[in-house]
Amino acid sequence: MTKDSERPTDKISIARNKRARFDYEILDSWEAGIVLTGTEVKSLRDGRANIGDAYGIVRDGEIFLINMHISPYERGGYANHEAERTRKLLLHRKEIRRLIGAVERQGLTLIPLELYFKKGVAKVTLALGKGKK
Numbered sequence: 001m002t003k004d005s006e007r008p009t010d011k012i013s014i015a016r017n018k019r020a021r022f023d024y025e026i027l028d029s030w031e032a033g034i035v036l037t038g039t040e041v042k043s044l045r046d047g048r049a050n051i052g053d054a055y056g057i058v059r060d061g062e063i064f065l066i067n068m069h070i071s072p073y074e075r076g077g078y079a080n081h082e083a084e085r086t087r088k089l090l091l092h093r094k095e096i097r098r099l100i101g102a103v104e105r106q107g108l109t110l111i112p113l114e115l116y117f118k119k120g121v122a123k124v125t126l127a128l129g130k131g132k133k
Contacts, residue, residue: 014122015049015115024111024129030099031118032126033090034065039073039081044122046073049115056089056110056126058100063089065112065124089126102128 020026036044043049048071057064065087072080091099102108113125 012117013114014044014047014117015051017051017054017111017113019052020111020113020127020129023132024109024127025132026111026113027102027108027128027130029113029125029127030091030095032063032124034122034124035088035090036122037081039076039079040070041122042076043070043073043081044115044117051112051115051124054112056099056103056112058103058110061096061100063091063096063099063110063126065089068112068115089124091126099128 050069054065054068057066067084068087069084070081072083099110103110109129109131111127111129113127115122115124117123
């Protein structure tokens with residue numbers, strides 16, 4: 001029998017962007033999947049990530065996350081990943097169109113609030129924010 005805290009449906013937090021709510025007025029948020037390599041997933045399971053300087057951009061009708069730091073996996077060898085590469089986010093087409101409209105027309109910013117595992121899959125909470133200062 002498993003405890004409630006060990007269920008695979010639980011959300012296991014990896015990293016949080018604590019300054020996001022201080023620097024930005026959060027208007028709306030979405031849950032997005034992330035395209036990762038094998039060593040990035042292993043490094044995330046060790047809790048070695050930082051999303052403090054990360055932000056989202058729109059390129060060719062897709063959403064990408066820039067400056068998210070995932071430390072190289074210790075036992076990665078030659079197949080290790082680049083720590084701060086651009087990572088594609090997985091959202092529904094309707095959500096992407098809405099984000100593109102908000103970012104390009106209204107001048108809002110895409111900010112990651114939290115990076116976590118949900119049912120064993122890496123997810124990020126992406127928010128639409130307006131700078132306070």
